[in-house]
Amino acid sequence: MTDIAITLADIDFLQEQLNFSEISPVDFENLVFHLLDEMGFSNLTWRKGGEGNSATDGGRDLEATFWTVLPAVSKEEKYWFEVKYRKGQLEKSQVQGTVLNAAGNNSKDNVVIVANKTISNPTLDWIKEFQNTHKTPSVSVWQGHDLELLLRKNPRTLARFLPSSLAFSGRCKVIESKFSNLMLLPAGGELDELWNKREEYYENSYLTLIAMLAEVAYGDVVARQWGLDIDEARLFAVAATGMLNVYPFILKCSALNREQAILINGLSYIIQCLLLRIGEELTAKVLFNPEEFAEPGMELPDKLRFNRYEPIFNTIFHDLSVRCSEIFCSKVSHIHKQKKSSYFNRFLQVPVKEDEDETLILNSLHGDCRIGIVAKDEYCPLGNLNETPEALSGLVERLKFARGVIISRSGELSENA
Template sequence: MTDISITLTDIDFLEEQLDFSEISPVEFEKLVFHLLDEMGFSNLTWRKGGDGNSATDGGRDLEATYWTVLPTASKEEKYWFEVKYRKNQLEKSQVQGTILNAAGNNTKDNVVIITNSTISNPTLDWVREFQNTHKKPTISLWQGHDLELLLRKNPRTLARFLPSSLAFSGRCKVIESKFSNLMLLPAGGELDELWNKKEDFYEDSYLTLIAILAEVAYGDIVERQWGLEIDDARLFSVAATGMLNVYPFILKSSALNRDQTPLIQGLSYIMQCLLLRSGEDLAASVLFHPEAFAESDIELPDELKFNRYEPIFNTIFHDLSVQCSENYCSKVSHMSKDKDNSYFSRFLKTPPKKEENSVLILNSINGECQIGLVAKGVYCPLGNSDEAPKTLEGLVSELKFARGVLINRSGELSESA
């Protein structure tokens, strides 16, 4: 997995005019700050107590410098920006006050007044007359329509502050970039839209993978059953894409101090769906060596292959073990190690240390398997949910049993529905 930068094209934008009323005055200031940074301005400094402190008038809002590279020489110019958010047209007195104040300061080469609104023609005429008699500083006026053009040429800022201006294709690119670079999953309205328009990105296995990981983490995978709704080819492609990227995902998550649980839980769900629909042979192959399906010459050592699929396999078996046995089967049971002695620990001066997420799994040869997969006098394979097999053959054998559990237990629910 490599870092993905947002590369938006014309087709990714809606044709409607940008609606600056969607953001607050403070957010508008932040938008201007990030836009100038994206445009190449440097030494950006807020003059009113910091980034986005206020959108009041008077005084200098923002200072910056800009290097201009010429054929014969290069020069650095100083800029003075006034950010004025308005619901209505910007007042002439405000424009005049800003320019006259700047004219008395010889340290600024350029003055730029930025507004989300418009400036009247008489005000524009006054600015032109002033510029004819005052060569310095250079005056620039960025009205709402000028700002729109600049934002469309600098889409990172636009996507961050006005995502509604993007077409669905553009929003998908932003979702992919946020996940690849920041390990942030979509949620809420983004997740709803991905589900409703899932056929619009049929060929994009990576985006589908992100959507499924997000659904498992933040959505309702029972209500929106990605793993059962998409077709076999797409599910297989998503599973292979996920396994190929396990190491990059984990490395990126660690670097950003992100919780890796949503990745493992999501991949566990995807692999169970592949197992249920396509069988243990294909599921085991994707877990063990996904490079074989990517026309890749990479051949990882078996130890790295095992370390890659081990947490996913163990999660599958642990979840099946807990859900299949709880209030259902007496062969396997789960309990916290401190479950029975936690109460009396309060009477000990030196209570035993608690082990986080410590669970005792009891696996018995007694009892009867309620779904008929385990013979009498034999331990249930689900009781060894923390011991992943280290060979492809072992994976096939264990997953065959897991598939039987999935088929039988979901079949029982179907019959009782």
Template sequence: MTTPGATSTVTKVLWNEVSDSQFEELLYSLLEAMGANRLVWRSGTNSGINAADGGRDLEATFNQPTPDGELEQQKWWIECKRRSSTLEKSAVQNAVNDALASDIDVLVVATSSRFSNPTRDWVDSRVRDRQGFKVRLWDRDKIESLVRKYPEIAARILPTNLPDSDRLRLLTKRFSELGEEPTVRDADYFWSKRDWLKEQDDTLFFEAIGTFLYFEGIPLPRKRPWWSLIDEGNAAQATQYALVVMPCILPNEKAPRPTENMRAVAAVSRILLGALRVLPPEAAVPLVCSPWNFIKSDAVDLEVIREHSQNILPAILAFMRSELVDPCSTDCLRVTGDPVHEPYSLTPEDFWPLIHKGELRSNSDAIIIEFTESPCTIGFNMGNGCPLVVSNEVNQENLVAQVSMTLKFRSKHPDQTVKKDKLKHLLAQKSGSTATMVYNHGMEYKKIDTSRDDSS
């Protein structure tokens, strides 16, 4: 994978697209990269806003080496002046006069535009005789030179200045190493470029899908179904990436922004769903259950990967089963249940205590009921019960094959019968049934026997 710091160089800032907050954050981060200590907004309010012109001002300390090997502290003031035209001379004069009345060593006036020659001449004459005090005028050319020196900082703050591939690499790198998630703006942008995304190399494509699926969270994404970009040509590689690579970077509890285990499970599960919907069952089973057998590299320890994959696969399959059971049971005469991963509607009994007292009296646990004498709509043998009910014991190979067949069946038959017919059937049931309480997105469950005889 290409390191953004090596290739993602912003050679020219598109200043018309830079907002006030981006300009301020850019200056802050550039100063930080230059080695500033105790970098703080210095104006008289907590926000750092200068009441005179609405700009934000910074204070920083730099440690400068002296000829005898010691460090000497320099105090800097930095005034941020984003403008679309030449910065007015009066703004620079006010900044310099304020600084001269203070105990600072360096004043930086930074603008997104330019300084006029009369302004530069005035500064030279005003500070010519002030020993130890310096004024530095950073115009857009100077700032762009710093941007080229610290490309990753600029790329993070000004992503629209980067080529799409470099911008995407930066997003995935910061997510995997720092736990920093993309923004909604990033997700919307790359979803609109999904045809372009599918043409990228496999590594970048899979890293992007994994990053954005983690960002989307636990409920099934409606607006950006990233898994749908997986097709027959990359489904096998997607499966291997999900089960071998992603578990090595997620969850990352040591990252500056630690990532969450359940969201990682959801992301991996949905990559597998995207792959299983196009892979034939005979190919899907070994890829999912034994991904280490398909690694052709001497640089990895296959036994470590085998152990890791075997440890995480049960949770991923449990999440997947719990995701499919409710939509698949819509027209099923055997199973009926609640959505496990979706936000649930608040009843009035929930809503008013939540508004007035901040209390939620009910919980979001789901219940799945299986009528043990009824058939499966898809046609599976129900000897061990419905494979999508997490409390039913199904070996992993059979489960993966049945999930794959379920996805293929539902692509052709999303809903077989009218729902009211199902209701009539359920009301007429006299046979035994089981109930499963599902907790924590399918990771935990409790099976309850609800069987009853005809005389009851």
């Protein structure tokens, strides 16, 4: 996985004119700031202090620099932006005041007036006359329609401040970009829309993967059962896509200081759904060597393969072990050390420190397996959480058992419903 830039086609936009009245004057100022950053301007600074200053004017000054690279010469030019938010047409006196003020500052190469509305023809004529008699600074005007064209060429800013201007296909591209570049998952209304319109992006396994990871992290996989709803071919493609990208995802999370557990928990859910629906043989292959289902020539050493699927496999077996043994089980039980000793800590002036996550797992040869898939004189595989198989055959065997647990326990729930 690499960082991706959004490339939006006409079909990704709603064709109506952008409605800048949807955003406040302060948000409009921030929109201009982020637009300049996306366009490549640097050294962006506010000239009038903190955010919200000069609110009565509906605008504040921005300074920035921009490198122009030409075949014969390269140079850095200085810009002064005056942001003007109006409910109606921008007044001529405001434009004249801005231009004349800038003309007295010789340190600026360019002055740009940015308005959400239009500027009258007499005002534009006055600017032309001024420019005929003044070589510097160069004066430009971005009216509402000019700003619209710039925003459509710089869709990240557009999606952030005016998301209603994007069609569903455009919003999907923004979701993919935010995840790939920032490891940000959709939530709330975005996740609702991805579920409701899931058939509209059937072939996009990467976007489906993002939606399923988000549902596990922020949503409700009981109410919206992605792993059971989408067909087997799509689920298989999503699982393979997820496993192929484990290392890139983890590296990106580390670079951005994001929580990796969200990825591991989401992938473990996807793999369990795949296991339930298509069996242990193909599921083991997806875990062990997803490159088999990708472009030819891709290969990973065995050690890297193991390190890739180990945390996902362990999460599956840990979760199954805890949940399966919650209903009384004489085979496997879990004792959290801190919970066992913390009561008497209240009587110590210097409490004994315990490792919060340390857990004792008791696995017995005796007793009966409640769901009848472990013999009385055998250990339950769910109690062997530190024995991740390194060979494909071992994966198949352990996953076969896990599938039996899922089917038996979910079957019990179905009978009791």
